[in-house]
Amino acid sequence: PDPVAVSRVVSAGGRAILRCGLTGFDETRIEELLPRYLDLYAQRGNASTHLYPGIDDMLRDLEARGIGWGIVTNKVGWLATPMIGQLGLEGRCGALVAGDTLATRKPDPAPVVLACNLLDADPARTLFVGDDLRDIEAGRAAGTRTIAAAWGYLNGGDPRDWGADAIADDVAALRSCLHPDRDVR
Structure with missing residues (x-):
């Protein structure tokens, strides 16, 4: 398939990836192949998964300032949790809400609200960053301020x-959004 x-x-x-790579397969066959x-x-594992350049430094800056952060993903926990460890974020990530943590997933606001609760964060004072329309919808519905990361996967959409x-548009711009009171180059 075309990368x-x-x-x-x-x-x-996974279903969308299989549909993209296995054109012509019906939904029944996609469901059969999904577990494999x-x-x-x-x-x-996450052999080729890595943080975008500058993200780790930005997270460490937040941590140094006593600002907690978390991850809300639609990826199931048994896949998300090892990835957090492999990326060196275990013990640093204050909340991991995976796609199977609750009965609902983004764009439903419940996972974002749960992450805010786990971080003891007021949603109205929380910035929720995402690279998909579902992220922005979930954050908005949860009462957070939202930032579209225009360099992520984007699912073919225009943020x-x-x-x-x-x-x-990039990590430097995200840092500016997180620290509007100072120049962060």
Whole structure:
């Protein structure tokens, strides 16, 4: 399959990836193949997964300032938890709300509200960053301020159309959104 086409659907999950790579397969066959795909994904681990350049420094800056942060993902916990460890974020991430933590997932606001509760954070004073329309919808519905990360997977969408409170074209712009009171280059 075309890696660019697959990258456009990665944030939509395993089913979307299989649909993209296995054109012509009906939904029944996709459902049959999904467990095997997820097993292979888990076996391979997150070998090619890494933080975007500058993200770790930004997170460490937040931590140094006593600002907690968390992750809300639609990825199931048995895949998300090892990834957090592999990325060196275990023990640093104050809240991990995975796609199977609750009965609902983003764009429902409940996972974002749970993350805020786990962080003891007031949603009205929370910035929720995402690279998918579902992230912005969930954050807005939860009462957070939202930032669209315009460099992520984006699921083929244009973050300027999502109604986020701010758009960060890169990590430096995201840092500026998080620290509007100072120059962060």
